[in-house]
Amino acid sequence: MKLFNSEANNRKIKAFNEAQAKGEYRPYLSASFMSAGTRSIFKCPKTGRDILLLSQTEKHGYINLIYQPNVIEIKEQYALDLQITLEICEQERWIHPRDHETGELKVCTTDLLVIVSDENGRQARLAYSFKYQVNLDEDWRTDQKLKLEALYWDRFDITFDLVERMHISKMKAYNLINLSAWYQHSLADDLIDMFVRVFLTQVKITPLAALTNLLRDAGNVLEITTRQANVLFANCVLRLKIKLDLSRKLEYHQPVRLL
Structure with a gap:
C-alpha cells in the first residue's frame, strides 16, 4: 500500500x-x-x-x-x-x-x-x-x-x-472538579492568605467540627457570608494553600483531613 x-x-x-x-x-x-x-x-x-x-x-x-x-x-x-x-x-x-x-x-x-x-x-x-x-x-x-x-x-x-x-486518583480528580466550580482567578493573594490563617485557626480550636461549621465560623471572623467563605476555601485548596487529603471524598458534614 x-x-x-x-x-x-x-x-x-x-x-x-x-x-x-x-x-x-x-x-x-x-x-x-x-x-x-x-x-x-x-x-x-x-x-x-x-x-x-x-x-x-x-x-x-x-x-x-x-x-x-x-x-x-x-x-x-x-x-x-x-x-x-x-x-x-x-x-x-x-x-x-x-x-x-x-x-x-x-x-x-x-x-x-x-x-x-x-x-x-x-x-x-x-x-x-x-x-x-x-x-x-x-x-x-x-x-x-x-x-x-x-x-x-x-x-x-x-x-x-x-x-x-x-x-491517577479518580477521587482526587472528582474532588478537584467539584472545587473548580468555585475557582476565581482574580482573588487577591492577601485575601487568600488571611483566610488560610483564620481557617486553620478554626481547625485547631475545633478539629472535629464539620467542614460546614468551620466555614461558617471562619466567615463570622472575617465578616463574610458562608458562601464567600466556601469560595475562599475552594480556591485555597486548589492553590495548595490549604493541603487536604483528597484521596477520599470531601464531605462538608465531616471534619477536614489536613495533610
Whole structure:
C-alpha cells in the first residue's frame, strides 16, 4: 500500500501552526473526531479555554495537573511534526500511522503537553500519553506508537511519560472538579492568605467540627457570608494553600483531613 499525505492533513496542520503563531492554542483533533461516549469537552476553570479530551482518563489527568503551582498551561491533542515522525519511522523501519484502507498518513498527536515554570521563570515542557490500561508486551503496535512519541520528544530534550488509569486518583480528580466550580482567578493573594490563617485557626480550636461549621465560623471572623467563605476555601485548596487529603471524598458534614 502506498502511503500519502492528504490536503485535509495539510489544511489542519496549517491551521494548527497559524494559531500557535498568534499565541493561541487550537487542539489538532476536533470534537467531531472523538467518540461521543468517551470524549470530554469542558471549559478549563483556570485558563478559561474550552478543552477537548479523548477520555475520562485524560480529563482526570488534566485536572490533577492544571492546579499544580508550577503549571502554566496544558495543550491537549498536540500535533507532532509529520516530517519528523516520518523520519523516525524510516530510521526504525516502522510503518507510520496511517489509514489502513486508503494509506492516508495520520498526523500523530500527544495527549497533553504541559508547560511548567520554575521559581526563576524558566519554562520547560513535559509530554504525556494517557491510556486506560495497556499491556505493551502483547500490544506491539501501541508499544511502537508510544516509542515513536518518546523518540520524537527526545529530539527536543522533552520528557515523555505514559500514564495509565491506575496511576491517577479518580477521587482526587472528582474532588478537584467539584472545587473548580468555585475557582476565581482574580482573588487577591492577601485575601487568600488571611483566610488560610483564620481557617486553620478554626481547625485547631475545633478539629472535629464539620467542614460546614468551620466555614461558617471562619466567615463570622472575617465578616463574610458562608458562601464567600466556601469560595475562599475552594480556591485555597486548589492553590495548595490549604493541603487536604483528597484521596477520599470531601464531605462538608465531616471534619477536614489536613495533610
